[in-house]
Amino acid sequence: MTDVSVDSKSSTGQDSGASTAPLLETKKLTRHFRVGRGLSRQMLHAVDDVDLTIDRQEIVALAGESGSGKSTIARLLAGVYQPTSGEIYYQGRPTSSMRSRKDQLAYRGDVPMVFQDPFSSLNPAFRVSHGILRSLKLHRPELTRAQRLEEAERVVEAVGLSPAGDIMHRYPYELSGGQRQRVGFAQALAHKPKLILADEPVSMLDVSIRIGLLNLMSELRETEGVSFLYITHDIASARYVADRLAIMYAGHIVESGPAESVLANPKHPYTDLLLGAVPDPRAPLTAAVEGDTGEPPKVIDPTPGCRFRWRCPLVVDECHQTTPTLRILGTNHEAACHVAEPDA
Amino acid sequence: MPSQQPILEVRDLTVEYDTGSSPVVAVDSVDLDVHAGEFVGVVGESGCGKSTLLFAIAQLLSPPAAITGGSVHFQGQDLVAMNEKKLAALRWRDYSVVMQSAMNALNPVKSIGSQFRDAIMSHDERVDDDRPAEVMRMVGIDPIHLRSYPHQLSGGMRQRAMIAMALLFTPDMIIMDEPTSALDVVAQRSLMVQIKELQQQLGFAVVFVTHDMSLVSHFSDQLMVMYAGQVVEFGATRAVFDHPAHPYSKGLLDAFPSIRGPKQPLTGIPGTPPNLAHPPSGCRFHPRCPVAFEDCPKIEPELYQVGPIQARCLLHAPGQTQPAEPVQEVTS
Ligand SMILES: Nc1ncnc2c1ncn2[C@@H]1O[C@H](COP(=O)(O)OP(=O)(O)OP(=O)(O)O)[C@@H](O)[C@H]1O
């Protein structure tokens, strides 16, 4: 399942000129926020120097520490935040050069975002149908009114909400958490997108419905060539759908590679810690992370050196001086750690 | 344990959303006892009524939702009959609530710290000045974020801020609705271990809704499984995990992917969630149940005792002649 050849099926074929460039690529993407006021003003490094590539028809999972910058990356990619520095390339073209309304609309249609918090991202003043129909009108103007309605019902049903007609008539506050979450997902599907930025799209869903949505992602990837940035804390689900897995810690991508390879052969000590903590409901709680206090990483005015050094069991002198950068350590598998060893 | 009397007694609780046409019965005759120091997990399909149940217990429902039957007693007092002023005095101090949406529960135009101060000010109880920083550290957030506004925090940080707030005055009961769904597993586990330790020290009760079966399996004493507004299974967590008596619970336990072993295609529980305005006849799970038989669409099952567990399934009805130990391979 992981062996998707990249350029074989360009989804709609209209991007002929840039077909060799990845669908989306970031170079040294960085976003800082000011925190505190007046004299105690400091800089919070939410995302630092992130190079991330998403190919056509690829599902890239992004997992990692809470507060490590995953949503910030998604928001940068969606154009909700502007980068402090660095660049995003869409089909080879820097998004900063997409100035016209037409370009921006096309980009937002191609790359919709599903927000992490469905309680604040759906407009409470409008029925569910409103947002879906509106984005259909905006991004697929060729559809007639009747076709739009039909299409809206189709996407609502695709995310397991039924009866679609009833759900479409409701206001967001008339839905449960998991139902709202799926409305957000349905809205993104309506666009006929190329890449969906899905920020924790299944966190409020029970396993059964969750699997339905994951299967839907795989299916869309296969049949319509849609790519996904799938942000999740559920590592098992990342393994289930994703081709590639990237792990974030304190604003950096610290490891990335084919999902199976990262899981079977983690290179970064944080990845190790994370995988060790993935609980197995059938087994008793193990003591794998006993003693790890889950201390918040220091991303406010960080000094050079590895950001994981205060928690790292393998720390060496160099870790206090130099910030490690990603190194290739296996087939398409890289990690940012001074002591991580390449595959034999 | 201070007394044998449960700290929370929910009896026959029913909650309806008045939709104009047929009401949505989101909570249907639910009974629940929670003792001091006990940890009760609540699981069930998205939309089955878990949040509504918690809101009803905490008296936080607003129209069109209303309690149409039953009672909620907390420390012997009837919460349903209590006026808002008395409830406000209990909330945060005697019981606290962590809602599913931290973003909805927090005030967007106030810093976290000032919201903590507001909660403290509204009660006469004295709280140390450094308590806010202390609870923030407890949940793994740098206290510098007391000065942050909700939108400046990540999803998981907001959730932890809510939990920190619930711990401001060590209450006797904490109600939590998916409080860790935005946390990575390392932070989640360290937070849960902390809550569990605090609970053992201080003896408060926890009612905890989650979709995460592993959280339940490791931390809860009692487990309640809901389906379509009803309790379909209740018992000691270990007993339910080892021998789920209801086909829905069994399906739920079988459905999750793993990070180890061979990768298998999964299908979940087939079929669609029921419409709560018009639930299926008989057993509400019958259209999706892999072991349904001819009585299931006709007879409404009650909660039957199955060893140490209670289950709402006709296979366990007294005198049932169907083979009562089916349900081995639900998903295959
Ligand atoms: N608008 C903002 N203003 C100030 N700080 C921000 C803002 N948005 C995010 N941050 C900070 O940036 C960091 C990264 O946040 P982000 O939401 O990207 O994390 P995340 O990886 O998505 O975490 P989670 O898994 O908890 O959702 C956090 O420390 C957060 O406080």
Ligand SMILES: Nc1ncnc2c1ncn2[C@@H]1O[C@H](COP(=O)(O)OP(=O)(O)OP(=O)(O)O)[C@@H](O)[C@H]1O
């Ligand atoms: N105002 C309303 N009017 C009509 N129906 C409503 C209203 N609010 C909620 N509902 C319905 O009540 C049912 C129960 O909702 P509730 O929020 O309790 O579910 P839940 O079990 O918490 O689900 P989730 O796990 O997705 O959060 C849902 O099917 C929902 O659609």
Ligand code: SF4
């Ligand atoms: S660079 Fe050093 S501190 Fe960082 S993960 Fe590697 S060994 Fe640990």
Ligand code: SF4
């Ligand atoms: S009563 Fe019948 S349909 Fe319901 S769970 Fe039991 S076997 Fe299945």
Ligand SMILES: [Mg+2]
């Ligand atoms: Mg996030």
Ligand SMILES: [Mg+2]
């Ligand atoms: Mg809910």
